[in-house]
Amino acid sequence: xxxxxxxxxxxxxxxxxxxxxxxxxxxxxxxxxxxxxxxxxxxxxxxxxxxxxxxxxxxxxxxxxxxxxxxxxxxxxxxxxxxxxxxxxxxxxxxxxxxxxxxxxxxxxxxxxxxxxxxxxxxxxxxxxxxxxxxxxxxxxxxxxxxxxxxxxxxxxxxxxxxxxxxxxxxxxxxxxxxxxxxxxxxxxxxxxxxxxxxxxxxxxxxxxxxxxxxxxxxxxxxxxxxxxxxxxxxxxxxxxxxxxxxxxxxxxxxxxxxxxxxxxxxxxxxxxxxxxxxxxxxxxxxxxxxxxxxxxxxxxxxxxxxxxxxxxxxxxxxxxxxxxxxxxxxxxxxxxxxxxxxxxxxxxxxxxxxxxxxxxxxxxxxxxxxxxxxxxxxxxxxxxxxxxxxxxxxxxxxxxxxxxxxxxxxxxxxxxxxxxxxxxxxxxxxxxxxxxxxxxxxxxxxxxxxxxxxxxxxxxxxxxxxxxxxxxxxxxxxxxxxxxxxxxxxxxxxxxxxxx
Numbered sequence: 452x453x454x455x456x457x458x459x460x461x462x463x464x465x466x467x468x469x470x471x472x473x474x475x476x477x478x479x480x481x482x483x484x485x486x487x488x489x490x491x492x493x494x495x496x497x498x499x500x501x502x503x504x505x506x507x508x509x510x511x512x513x514x515x516x517x518x519x520x521x522x523x524x525x526x527x528x529x530x531x532x533x534x535x536x537x538x539x540x541x542x543x544x545x546x547x548x549x550x551x552x553x554x555x556x557x558x559x560x561x562x563x564x565x566x567x568x569x570x571x572x573x574x575x576x577x578x579x580x581x582x583x584x585x586x587x588x589x590x591x592x593x594x595x596x597x598x599x600x601x602x603x604x605x606x607x608x609x610x611x612x613x614x615x616x617x618x619x620x621x622x623x624x625x626x627x628x629x630x631x632x633x634x635x636x637x638x639x640x641x642x643x644x645x646x647x648x649x650x651x652x653x654x655x656x657x658x659x660x661x662x663x664x665x666x667x668x669x670x671x672x673x674x675x676x677x678x679x680x681x682x683x684x685x686x687x688x689x690x691x692x693x694x695x696x697x698x699x700x701x702x703x704x705x706x707x708x709x710x711x712x713x714x715x716x717x718x719x720x721x722x723x724x725x726x727x728x729x730x731x732x733x734x735x736x737x738x739x740x741x742x743x744x745x746x747x748x749x750x751x752x753x754x755x756x757x758x759x760x761x762x763x764x765x766x767x768x769x770x771x772x773x774x775x776x777x778x779x780x781x782x783x784x785x786x787x788x789x790x791x792x793x794x795x796x797x798x799x800x801x802x803x804x805x806x807x808x809x810x811x812x813x814x815x816x817x818x819x820x821x822x823x824x825x826x827x828x829x830x831x832x833x834x835x836x837x838x839x840x841x842x843x844x845x846x847x848x849x850x851x852x853x854x855x856x857x858x859x860x861x862x863x864x865x866x867x868x869x870x871x872x873x874x875x876x877x878x879x880x881x882x883x884x885x886x887x888x889x890x891x892x893x894x895x896x897x898x899x900x901x902x903x904x905x906x907x908x909x910x911x912x913x914x915x916x917x918x919x920x921x922x923x924x925x926x927x928x929x930x931x932x933x934x935x936x937x938x939x940x941x942x943x944x945x946x947x948x949x950x951x952x
Contacts, residue, residue, distance in 0.1 A: 482649040486637055487721040493698035498727045501700065505734035506757040511586035513550045513756050514543065514576060516569065516608075518557040518599050519888030520895055521934040522592040523915040524631060525753035526550070527761050527908040531917065533896045535572040539903070540579050550756040552592075552906075556892035558599050558663075559863050561856060565600045566607050573611035590755070594888075595629035595748035596643060596657035596936055597665060602678050605746050609713060622688070622710030622743045624733075625670055628720035629748040631913035632937045635721045639689050640668050656787055657936060661849065661858045670717045688716045695725040703732035708741060716743075718751075726754040749913070764908045764916055766949045769929045774881035777801075777833040778950050781894060782842035783869050784887030784935025790845045792886075792943035799944060801951040802838040805829060809843035809865045822868055830877035838950060841872055842886075866893045873898035874924070882950055884931040886943070891932040899924045910946050913937040 515522060516535075523531060531552040532539040543551040553572065557565040573589070580587050589608060593599035609620045628636055633644030634652075642649035643657070651668035652658060658665050667673040671684035688710060694702040710716060718729050733755070737743065745751065752758075780802075782793060796804060807825050811818040829839035843865060849858065870893040873883060883899070885891035895901045895917075904917040910931055917930045931946060 480651070481654070482642070484644060484647050484649055486649060487635055490692050490696040490721075492722070492724055493696055493728065495724050495727075498698055498724055498731070502727045502731045502734075502754075503757065505731050506755075508738075509549070509588075509734060511549070511588060512544055512580075513588045513590065513752075514540075515550070515552045515590045515592050515752055516557075516572060516604075517552050517554050517592045518594070518604070519559070520554055520556075520885075520891045520917075520932045521888055521913075521915070521937070522749050522752070523552060523906045523917070523932070524629070524749040524909065524913045524934070524937070526749075526756070526758045526915075527906050529758070529906045531901075531904045531906060533901050533903070535568070535575060537575055537579070540572075540575050541582075542903070544579050544583050544585055550752070550758070554892060554895065556889070556896070557604060558594070559859070559866070559889040559892060560600075561859070562600060562603055565604055569604050569607040570611050573608050574615065577612070577615040588755075589744075590752055591744070591746050592749065592752060593746060594657075594663075594936075595627050595632050595634040596655065597627060597641065597652055597673065598657060598660050598663035600663075601746060605744050609744055618742060620713050620744050621741045622707065622714045622716050624716045624718060624743055624745045624747070625674065626718040626720065626726070626729075626745065626747040626751045627670075628718065628726065629750045629913070630723060631750070631909075632748075632934070634748060636670065636717070636719050637692065637721055639670050639717055639719065641670055641673070642668075661847070661853070662855045674715050674717075682715050686714065688714055690716065690718045690729060692719045692721070692725065695719065695728045698728050700728060700732040700735065703729055704735050707732060707736035707743070708739065710741065710743070713744075720750075723750065723754065726751060730755050761908055763912075764910050768907065769882065769910065769916060769931075769949055774879075775836055776878050776881050777836050777838045778882040778884070778947075779829065779833060779873060779876060779880040780838060780840040780884040780886070780947065781869050781872060781890060782840065782886040783866055783890030785843075785845065785847045786935040788938065788940075789886055789935045789943075791940045792938060793840075793842055793845075795941050795944045796840060796947070799947065799951070802840055802947065803828070803832045805832075805839060805841045807841050807843055807869065809868065810848055812848065812861060812865055812868070818868065822871065826872060826875055829872060833876060833880055834878050838947060840947075841869070843869060862889060863893075866890050867897070870894045870898040879925045880928065882929045882931065883925070884933055884946065886933045887935045891934075895930065895932075899930065901930075904930070910949065911938060911942050914942070914946065 641652040653668040832839040
């Protein structure tokens with residue numbers, strides 16, 4: 452039996468593994484996407500077979516604590532619970548499959564709130580594990596562009612696990628690779644794909660996030676920055692691409708076995724084959740008694756749990772043919788990508804664009820008047836069989852005396868107002884699309900009252916669709932979770948076109 456917990460990196464590293472070479476220094480600037488193909492690929496049939504053997508021998512549960520609903524971007528046929536109470540976690544343990552998600556939405560919480568949530572969830576998971584005699588693995592799934600409560604959440608999980616079990620966590624693995632969203636780690640530099648260019652993550656709009664911003668694209672330096680020097684860049688273990696592409700599982704395993712004292716471990720990855728080699732070595736290291744935590748993006752979950760590929764969902768798998776009413780699209784994300792995607796909807800047949808003046812959040816009476824205006828327009832639109840697109844002001848409201856906490860609280864307040872449209876709309880929509888992490892989580896829990904949903908698959912790369920459960924506000928409708936930082940300029944238009952006649 453395994454006795455492990457999955458989360459993110461903290462480090463005390465082997466000297467020499469992570470020294471900058473010429474290729475890494477080049478990577479500090481924008482690079483051509485050809486960088487992703489510099490290493491030959493291994494024999495993938497052999498890699499798949501070895502990983503399948505390791506997954507088959509693992510008899511525990513894999514539990515993903517997801518800090519917003521977008522983390523189901525790579526899986527299908529998997530349950531998502533929106534609560535972390537005893538009954539929900541027990542139900543997850545009793546499911547036949549190995550993997551289930553718990554939506555924490557902790558990216559919308561304060562640091563103190565997130566810490567309390569993660570301690571409670573970790574204690575409850577351990578309690579159910581003892582009652583059922585089932586070992587477990589916890590994955591802290593967060594943003595592929597490095598935003599979120601790091602290192603807070605993984606440190607709380609580590610401390611709680613160690614207190615409950617008496618066993619120390621040896622290493623914390625950082626794996627933000629997310630192919631579907633164009634997020635790659637090469638030479639320890641994390642990149643965001645834009646067109647044909649790989650942009651170092653710290654040079655993107657995501658790094659300028661008012662709550663979770665950062666300055667380092669080099670993940671070793673990111674660790675040092677976020678831990679305020681407690682884990683220096685030079686102490687980080689790096690899993691290099693040459694070992695992964697040569698399928699040297701013994702070499703990777705050796706590095707993992709060397710980890711101690713919650714040492715940070717960076718996984719370089721430019722394709723799924725890299726994660727498959729890494730996870731094979733990881734399972735083997737865990738069999739030998741090593742314990743790890745993981746802070747990962749969505750792709751790692753798919754590989755460690757052995758979720759097979761499936762085609763993107765088609766129109767017939769989503770639309771409710773018996774419904775004559777229109778759908779509801781709620782857009783809260785402020786990213787430049789979302790704004791560009793929204794602009795592509797102008798003139799699209801069958802939809803109406805409704806701008807919600809979210810700047811009125813500072814005047815509650817005026818905000819309510821505005822909310823009622825939009826609600827009436829959207830309700831009439833949906834009853835006529837047209838799709839209502841409600842979107843917030845495109846420029847984030849910022850004041851001179853703002854702190855990270857006040858900006859986050861204002862974003863949550865705006866999200867509360869936005870999700871209320873899904874609650875009070877006059878007619879059950881035929882489908883619902885939510886754009887943005889906080890928005891999509893609030894809609895799932897506060898508006899739709901989802902306790903458990905099933906991930907149907909993806910409507911486009913990195914964009915999951917859930918089927919709402921029988922106890923939700925609108926049972927059985929497709930709920931599409933569209934991250935603010937994913938897709939091309941026309942992807943939102945493409946997804947909405949599924950529902951347009």
